[in-house]
Amino acid sequence: MRLFSSALLLATLCGSGAAFAAQDSVPSQPSAAQTSKTPSAILQPALDTLRQTLELLQPERWKTSNAIREEADANINSIRRDLDATLPPLLAAADGAPNSVVQVLPVFRNVEALYDVLLRVSEAGKTSAPSQQSTALDQAITSLEAGRRALGDSIQSAALAQEQQVHDQQAALRAIPPAPAPAPCAPPPPVKKRKPHPKPASSQGSAPTSP
Helix, strand or coil: CCCCCHHHHHHHHHHHHHHHHHCCCCCCCCCHHHHCCCHHHHHHHHHHHHHHHHHHCCHHHCCCCHHHHHHHHHHHHHHHHHHHHHHHHHHHHHHHCCCCHHHHHHHHHHHHHHHHHHHHHHHHHCCCCCHHHHHHHHHHHHHHHHHHHHHHHHHHHHHHHHHHHHHHHHHHHHHCCCCCCCCCCCCCCCCCCCCCCCCCCCHHHCCCCCC
16 A cells, blocks of 8 residues: 655645744754654665565576566666665665655655565566565565555654644744834924024114214
């Protein structure tokens, strides 16, 4: 059974993503997701089983057509390259931030792709591979499915915890009373207009003096 779609998970997170800007203003409490295992710890048993299975597989000896053997061999080599080159840096980034959905989601997608390729190999080997190899493929499928499901549950728990944290922080921000309005400034005193000084009397209208 397929786990929830990663695209749906991102769409759910985007609905609350705008509220993350307020996280620096309100102290956050440790969430349950912060005590979860790292993606490497969750997937390690399944990856170990898968590597052991790959060592047993010999598709060139399967009793089937050349086309099916070549396709199985190509898929097996693709899984090996992914385990050796593609998956390790993704796991390293996810282990550094195990509660970050953005960091862990690429690991989940990669494991989904691994599962699909391994399933094609298993289907080809059911009727053509020796019983030991066919049994090992079934065990690898079961183990990888369990690891994928556990990782998906971890991502979902982290997403729900982050959403709850945002909700709590928004409630805390709404509970903060608004700052009091500043007191109005007193108006400046009115400016008094100065009265004009009287002009001195003109000397032109004065009586002439006697000699």
